[in-house]
Amino acid sequence: MNQTIDARCVGYLATNTREFLSEEKLEASGYSSDKVKLEADMSKITTIEQALEFMQDNMTVMIGGFLGVGTPERLVDALVIKGTKNLIVIANDTAMPDKGIGKLVVSRQLKKAIVSHIGTNSETGRQMNAGELEVELIPQGTLAEQIRAGGAGLGGILTPTGLGTIVAEGKDVITVDGKEFLLEKPLKADVALIKAHTVDTAGNLLFYRSARNFNPLMAMAAKVVIVEAENIVEVGQIDPDQVITPGIFIDWIIQG
Amino acid sequence: MDAKTIIAKRVAQEFKDGYVVNLGIGIPTLAADYLPNSVNVILQSENGFLGLIPLNGPAHADLVNAGGKPVSMMPGGAVFDSAMSFAIIRGGHVDVTVLGALEVDQEGNLANWMVPGKVVPGMGGAMDLVSGAKKVIIAMEHTAKDGKPKILKKCTLPLTGKCVVNFIITNLCLFEVTLAGLILLETAPGVTVDEVRAHTAAEFVIGPHVCTMPIV
Numbered sequence A: 001m002n003q004t005i006d007a008r009c010v011g012y013l014a015t016n017t018r019e020f021l022s023e024e025k026l027e028a029s030g031y032s033s034d035k036v037k038l039e040a041d042m043s044k045i046t047t048i049e050q051a052l053e054f055m056q057d058n059m060t061v062m063i064g065g066f067l068g069v070g071t072p073e074r075l076v077d078a079l080v081i082k083g084t085k086n087l088i089v090i091a092n093d094t095a096m097p098d099k100g101i102g103k104l105v106v107s108r109q110l111k112k113a114i115v116s117h118i119g120t121n122s123e124t125g126r127q128m129n130a131g132e133l134e135v136e137l138i139p140q141g142t143l144a145e146q147i148r149a150g151g152a153g154l155g156g157i158l159t160p161t162g163l164g165t166i167v168a169e170g171k172d173v174i175t176v177d178g179k180e181f182l183l184e185k186p187l188k189a190d191v192a193l194i195k196a197h198t199v200d201t202a203g204n205l206l207f208y209r210s211a212r213n214f215n216p217l218m219a220m221a222a223k224v225v226i227v228e229a230e231n232i233v234e235v236g237q238i239d240p241d242q243v244i245t246p247g248i249f250i251d252w253i254i255q256g
Numbered sequence B: 001m002d003a004k005t006i007i008a009k010r011v012a013q014e015f016k017d018g019y020v021v022n023l024g025i026g027i028p029t030l031a032a033d034y035l036p037n038s039v040n041v042i043l044q045s046e047n048g049f050l051g052l053i054p055l056n057g058p059a060h061a062d063l064v065n066a067g068g069k070p071v072s073m074m075p076g077g078a079v080f081d082s083a084m085s086f087a088i089i090r091g092g093h094v095d096v097t098v099l100g101a102l103e104v105d106q107e108g109n110l111a112n113w114m115v116p117g118k119v120v121p122g123m124g125g126a127m128d129l130v131s132g133a134k135k136v137i138i139a140m141e142h143t144a145k146d147g148k149p150k151i152l153k154k155c156t157l158p159l160t161g162k163c164v165v166n167f168i169i170t171n172l173c174l175f176e177v178t179l180a181g182l183i184l185l186e187t188a189p190g191v192t193v194d195e196v197r198a199h200t201a202a203e204f205v206i207g208p209h210v211c212t213m214p215i216v
Helices: A002-017 A022-026 A033-041 A048-054 A073-083 A100-104 A122-129 A140-152 B003-012 B026-034 B082-090 B127-132 B194-197
Strands: A060-063 A085-090 A109-116 A134-137 A157-159 A173-176 A181-182 A189-200 A222-233 A252-255 B019-021 B042-045 B047-055 B072-079 B096-099 B103-105 B134-138 B167-169 B173-179 B181-188 B202-210
Touching: A048 A073, A048 A252, A073 A100, A073 A189, A073 A222, A085 A122, A100 A109, A122 A134, A122 B202, A140 A157, A140 A181, A140 B082, A140 B127, A173 B082, B003 B026, B003 B167, B019 B026, B026 B096, B026 B134, B042 B082, B082 B127, B096 B127, B181 B194
Parallel strands: A060 A085, A060 A189, A085 A109, A109 A134, A189 A222, A222 A252, B019 B042, B019 B096, B096 B134, B134 B167, B181 B202
Antiparallel strands: A157 A181, A173 A181, B042 B047, B047 B072, B167 B173, B173 B181
């Protein structure tokens, strides 16, 4: 894994700095111009099998989507085939038994789901009541901010949501200017599986309509981020002003 | 007029031109069908956009409402991520949210997300909506299917929010929730105050100018 990340760093340096560094400087830092050219050709595009080599049992994984809309279905299907177990999944919901994250519930690959809603997947409720799956329910806006905080280097967020309800049980209440807030801690993950409409080879992302939801937030909050995109285009084909998620957050790209 | 239509028509009268509105699933969603022609509202969908309108063309799998059903967007709509969506909701940028309820009480407490011992669907965005929207309207049938009151002195189910409800609109009446408790402001056409009392467990004050809901 370290090796791969090192390679990534080189690829990043090469693709992002070669226009600005002289060959002398590059050679001084250990890269021959030939090597830079070679590394620059290295793409983040990979196969689904290679991308999922990062997935191991007991990992925490964020998966984008809202009732399956904006969920990387190919990655989920491949994860079901791979059979990785005891996963902690952070997502908005567990979708439906035959859609999105619901498929991972049905194949019993989760030990815990951290979500805002499970009502559309009866199998999640059944496993929860049978004590087979731990479910932590979090208000949706709090969940979004916890993930954002995880990626933004914050120690948590203060929210009024959930005050006076069971959501507040066991949590610190902080008073700011006379108003009470719940302290909610950041969430991070080992891997994020996200879905985009279009990606360029540097990883810059565009989303389509309500398929955006949690994807840009999760792209910032995991050690390894794998994006499944419907369209893959060359660098330069996306106007920088239109980019929703900058490519630096993306490690691997697979074709959706 | 059936119960749901009465509720939806009365709820729609609470919307003012230019309001940003978030509608829950079920009866609340019906309210959008009864907007007066002179009133245009901007519907916010918690899954990440402003400008929701009913499906008016081919369905697209990537454009759905918070219930997962295909919808369309009006020109001038905007799409964003879930953090922005809930910044809009929590930050007081939604003028009105309309939600259903399992129970609501005379202090404005709301319970609409779980029944202990049953399969719990989860709160989704409901807790954020009631904590942040400028006005919270509960739109529901006055009693449960078995006839039991849903408007109580004190909620018995786990709360969605504490002291968050502003108005309760049912097929029998309209209550405003105040610091002094519930005030009966309107009754539905043909409904008497005694009938409201018979189906309400909460205490309430009869407003000084109780009138019939202005719906046709």
